[in-house]
Amino acid sequence: MDFVRKDILSVEELTGEEIELILDTADSMKEISHRDIKKVPTLRGKTIVYFFHEPSTRTKASFEIAAKRLSADTVSISASTSSIVKGETLIDTSKNLEAMNPDVIVIRHQASGAPHMIAKRVRASVINAGDGMHAHPTQALLDMMTVREKKGTLSGLRIAIVGDIAHSRVARSNIIGFTKMGSSVVVSGPPTMIPTGIESMGAKVVYSIEDAAREADVIMMLRIQKERLGDFLFPSDREYANFFGLTHEAVSKARKDALIMHPGPINRGVEIPPEIADGPQSVILDQVENGVAVRMALLYLLIGGSRHASDN
Amino acid sequence: MRLTIRGGRVIDPASNTDAVKDVVVEDGKIVELTPGLEGRGQKSKIQNPKSKIIDASGKWVVPGLIDMHTHLREPGHEYKETIKTGTLAAAAGGFTTICCMPNTDPVNDNRSITDYILKMAKEASYARVYPVGAISKGLKGESLAEFGELKEAGAIAVSDDGHPVMNSQLMRRALEYAKRFGLLVISHCEDLYLAGKGVMNEGVIATRLGLRGIPNAVEAGMVARDILLAEFTGGRLHVAHVSTEDSVRYIREAKKRGVPVTAETAPHYFSLTEEAVLDYDTNAKMSPPLRTKKDVAAICEGLRDGTIDVIASDHAPHSSLEKELEFDAAANGIVGLETSLSLSLKLVKDGILDPMSLVAKMSTNPAHILGIPAGVLKPGVSADLTIIDPEIPRTIDIHSFKSKSCNSPFDGWNLQGKSVLTMVEGSIVFEEM
Numbered sequence: 001m002d003f004v005r006k007d008i009l010s011v012e013e014l015t016g017e018e019i020e021l022i023l024d025t026a027d028s029m030k031e032i033s034h035r036d037i038k039k040v041p042t043l044r045g046k047t048i049v050y051f052f053h054e055p056s057t058r059t060k061a062s063f064e065i066a067a068k069r070l071s072a073d074t075v076s077i078s079a080s081t082s083s084i085v086k087g088e089t090l091i092d093t094s095k096n097l098e099a100m101n102p103d104v105i106v107i108r109h110q111a112s113g114a115p116h117m118i119a120k121r122v123r124a125s126v127i128n129a130g131d132g133m134h135a136h137p138t139q140a141l142l143d144m145m146t147v148r149e150k151k152g153t154l155s156g157l158r159i160a161i162v163g164d165i166a167h168s169r170v171a172r173s174n175i176i177g178f179t180k181m182g183s184s185v186v187v188s189g190p191p192t193m194i195p196t197g198i199e200s201m202g203a204k205v206v207y208s209i210e211d212a213a214r215e216a217d218v219i220m221m222l223r224i225q226k227e228r229l230g231d232f233l234f235p236s237d238r239e240y241a242n243f244f245g246l247t248h249e250a251v252s253k254a255r256k257d258a259l260i261m262h263p264g265p266i267n268r269g270v271e272i273p274p275e276i277a278d279g280p281q282s283v284i285l286d287q288v289e290n291g292v293a294v295r296m297a298l299l300y301l302l303i304g305g306s307r308h309a310s311d312n
Numbered sequence: 313m314r315l316t317i318r319g320g321r322v323i324d325p326a327s328n329t330d331a332v333k334d335v336v337v338e339d340g341k342i343v344e345l346t347p348g349l350e351g352r353g354q355k356s357k358i359q360n361p362k363s364k365i366i367d368a369s370g371k372w373v374v375p376g377l378i379d380m381h382t383h384l385r386e387p388g389h390e391y392k393e394t395i396k397t398g399t400l401a402a403a404a405g406g407f408t409t410i411c412c413m414p415n416t417d418p419v420n421d422n423r424s425i426t427d428y429i430l431k432m433a434k435e436a437s438y439a440r441v442y443p444v445g446a447i448s449k450g451l452k453g454e455s456l457a458e459f460g461e462l463k464e465a466g467a468i469a470v471s472d473d474g475h476p477v478m479n480s481q482l483m484r485r486a487l488e489y490a491k492r493f494g495l496l497v498i499s500h501c502e503d504l505y506l507a508g509k510g511v512m513n514e515g516v517i518a519t520r521l522g523l524r525g526i527p528n529a530v531e532a533g534m535v536a537r538d539i540l541l542a543e544f545t546g547g548r549l550h551v552a553h554v555s556t557e558d559s560v561r562y563i564r565e566a567k568k569r570g571v572p573v574t575a576e577t578a579p580h581y582f583s584l585t586e587e588a589v590l591d592y593d594t595n596a597k598m599s600p601p602l603r604t605k606k607d608v609a610a611i612c613e614g615l616r617d618g619t620i621d622v623i624a625s626d627h628a629p630h631s632s633l634e635k636e637l638e639f640d641a642a643a644n645g646i647v648g649l650e651t652s653l654s655l656s657l658k659l660v661k662d663g664i665l666d667p668m669s670l671v672a673k674m675s676t677n678p679a680h681i682l683g684i685p686a687g688v689l690k691p692g693v694s695a696d697l698t699i700i701d702p703e704i705p706r707t708i709d710i711h712s713f714k715s716k717s718c719n720s721p722f723d724g725w726n727l728q729g730k731s732v733l734t735m736v737e738g739s740i741v742f743e744e745m
Binding site (some may be wrong): 165190192207231232233234235236237238242243 | 460
């Protein structure tokens, strides 16, 4: 099939076939990263702008490496060093960047919907690298790639997502992605962190981590955001670890071959004990490796080959 | 040790029993409830030198009374009350189970204080004590206390008591977070900004006395807020010491809608009006303040129609250090454990409650709301029970109180009826028969 999208803004807009195509492409891209010379000329002459309004280690490095392995030229702008600090609006900044004819703008922004606002106004392809609490499609794709790689399928699985569901774009994108591919998703966390109506997105809510983990094929832990203490969502790291963090007991309720995942960064000893994060079931670093492959695949599908995104 | 309570009127709302029965207690448990027990088994009991018979004819035998709102002052203010004297007062008042609020020093917002209270209560062993943990750390209204840990240690509910949670976001989160641990959230509904420096009900008496007033909206506004939050979050809300007509109306309407809300009032809110303050009597100073006749009538109606589930004393011991002061400077609160039942029995005399409903509000309902295995008389349960003489005349004498404090506006009141025997797990902890 042809991939004819201009932008990657959310998992919601992708069809199951498109997700399969992206993951198939990523599988073949992964091989490049294992070569002695990790570079192909596919995107030579293409320009990619990274526009990160929020701190990022993994996602930004991953996109940068993905682009370089495909021979694209990259420019990186962060909020603190851009004209935003001089009072320029996001739309003006985007239009100015557009005037320099980039092929892709990769944006991360703390405001949900910011990438959509830009995508409507620029000819370049826009990839959402995380917007507020809304979506993180490349994370969900790399998570699905990892699960498919280990389990051989994305259908009929039970995926447990545990933690601050309310503030997590990773949770939202994965709930949509995994249910779209035929798996069931159960979420768990303190009731203060379960958003109103999450069931409507396809997730089942349970309160205890043991119930969430029961018979799960995948246990995905989310980072507890310490800066959220001020929002009265939980009393302390200690109580969070005691009642909502992953335990060996919870892991024992899951299927024997269950995968332990985490989008990072990890708070060791809070949502996940170090020995589980580093244990045999953990695929946390596989997720990171696959992130590069997924982002190479997306860049290739958006602007690789003869067509240009703006032709669509 | 086998003990038979013979010929009493057994009133047990949980089993819908109101009949003359014998109650047989053995090894701390109720083993039998039978009419005409004399016919069988009596011989063997009489032959048993360890068996005892209590004649309860003309008296009520009811499941041990439960006061879900008291202050035991320990740790921190032992000169006002200790867990020992507080539970002694409970036993004397007919209560076998009480809940104590977290406004101790240090505040009961953590496991070690809850552990301490339970340990002291066990040593005293006059009544069962269920500690209520704090909603916010230090009752400061700034961050959630560790509900999970409090629950594990034995806390039965959470409340910031007389430090109402003014931050609506925190209240919302408390109701949500408490759900995970099955904890009841007890709310002292008071808008502190609106209450300002008020010291008594706002109205003609406050104006005449030159005291700053507290309008009814101080309570009702927060009752409305908390009902809306309980409805939205699904958290279980219990409104403490309801005192105003509007509060009763909001709770009645919320219950009709199926909101998970329950409510209590205290005897002073159906026994007294703001007129009790007329002499600048600091024993009539409390929070919420005594209201008007109209409010008292609404409280009685709320009790009658079931809007108000529970009568709780809000037992708040204070010494002369806090009470023998200018009205403005005096502390809020009165002792109640040893007057609650006699004042509440007046509701039966006045035809507002039948005996069954009164027992429900002082035992069955609080047990149900707290989710504790009490408030019922049937074979197999722990023998926690109270024998009440409903007719005996009683003049309230604050000097006879077992409580360390005697801050009561009811001194010298002539009432009818009181507890004459209190039993916890088969042991008689109070007897005046």
